[in-house]
Structures are given as C-alpha cells and as structure tokens.
Amino acid sequence: MTSHEPLAALLASLAEPFTAESIFDRFQDVVYFIKDAECRYVAANETLMERCGVRRRSEMLGRTAEEVFPPPLGRRFTVQDRAILRSEKPLIGKLERHHYANRSVGWCLTDKYPLSARGGGAAGIVGFSRDLTHPNESGEDYRHIAEAVAFASRRLAEPVNVLQMAQVAELSRYQLDRRMKIAFGLNSGQWLLKQRIDLACRRLTSTDSAIAAIALEVGYADQSAFSRQFRRTTGMTPGEYRRSM
Structure with a gap:
C-alpha cells in the first residue's frame, strides 16, 4: 500500500x-x-x-x-x-x-x-x-529594522539595495531578511518592490506626470524596465492602470 x-x-x-x-x-x-x-x-x-x-x-x-x-x-x-x-x-x-x-x-x-x-x-x-498584514511596529523584530525601513522609504527614487538596508540596520542580509519576513511577511527585496509599486500607483492616479518621469521617481532609470515590472506585479501596464483607476 x-x-x-x-x-x-x-x-x-x-x-x-x-x-x-x-x-x-x-x-x-x-x-x-x-x-x-x-x-x-x-x-x-x-x-x-x-x-x-x-x-x-x-x-x-x-x-x-x-x-x-x-x-x-x-x-x-x-x-x-x-x-x-x-x-x-x-x-x-x-x-x-x-x-x-x-x-x-x-x-x-x-x-x-x-x-x-x-x-x-x-x-x-x-x-x-x-x-499581507501590517507589521507590529512595537515588536522587537520591527525595532531592529525600523531604521533600515525609514532609510529606504526616504530614498525610493535612488538605487537603494538590500545590502545598504542591512548595513543601516547593522545586520547581515540573512538577518535582515529574517526580521523583514517576521514583520512584513516579505523578504527585503519584495518589500522594496512593494514600496516602489505603491508609490508608482499613487503617482499614476494623483498626477498627470509622464510615465517616464514616474519611473525615475520610483527608482527605475529605464521606463521599459519599470513598465515590465509594473505589469508583472499588477497585471496591467502603467497606462492601463492609470486609465482603469
């Protein structure tokens, strides 16, 4: 059997x-x-x-x-x-x-x-x-990553990466990812992607800025790379999202 x-x-x-x-x-x-x-x-x-x-x-x-x-x-x-x-x-x-x-x-x-x-x-x-749930900002794990989260949030237009976040938090990349998953349910790279796409969505619906300009605002030097990532994450191109919203 x-x-x-x-x-x-x-x-x-x-x-x-x-x-x-x-x-x-x-x-x-x-x-x-x-x-x-x-x-x-x-x-x-x-x-x-x-x-x-x-x-x-x-x-x-x-x-x-x-x-x-x-x-x-x-x-x-x-x-x-x-x-x-x-x-x-x-x-x-x-x-x-x-x-x-x-x-x-x-x-x-x-x-x-x-x-x-x-x-x-x-x-x-x-x-x-x-x-995804909202993090418990009073928790011990969040305290260790709060500075790195704030650092990256202020610099979404810059090519901030996970290693920089880990350095700010004074953690290894593995330790940062572990604490990010506990706090946000995401690894550090996924969290960065989420912040950039959320900001892009807000800019697409609240401004008339060109898509190329919004791509720069959220850390993409190339509009086509931004559009591909946006579509993979939301199922729509930036233009389709703007029209639908």
Missing part, C-alpha cells in the same frame, strides 16, 4: 467531493480556488467570491478568471494558469498587487500548484493567495 492509498480510499468513500471550500471559507485573508485544465473554477472560497462581486458559488464555478475579473486583470491570471498547466511547475510566493471587482486593492503572496492527471500532464490547478 502506498502512502496515498488510505487518503484515496477515504476520498472515494465520501458522499460529496472534498474541495476544502468550507474550511477556507473561514479565512477572510486567504483567497482559495481549484481550476480545471481549461482554467475554469471548480472550487472557490467565499473571500474570492466577495472580492469578485459574486454572491452565489454557482455564479463562479465553470467560469474562467477572464469572466469574473475586470479586464485586463482576468487575462493576467489565465495566462499565468496556462503557463503552470503547460510546464507542470508550481508558482510559489509570487508577490502580487490585486485589484478586485468590488474596488478593493490588496497585496498578496500567491502560490499555485499543478494537479497531476493519472495519464500524465496537469489536470488542473489548486492555489491560494495570502493577504
């Missing part, structure tokens, strides 16, 4: 398929879903439904991300899903800025895993996105 046979026997004996929706419905800061090989939802928790503006689960199931998310966001998720199905490789810890149909915006760390089919290939995807 293989290690999976008892589980397979249990699942086969259930009156209804087990998708874990009822468990993930309890977590308001986690989006959970399962999709089939055609990128259609076959399971979705209530948090995902709420953020997509869907009231009944039946309105979500059988549809793709492009059908439930406003454009161009849905396209981004479908392209991502198809790449995972094709490669059969997971996506782990991807930092993303999500914009939902109910107008809420949030930063998440996303994991997606291919589900292997019996005959080979991928039969679908299971995934979840965890909301």
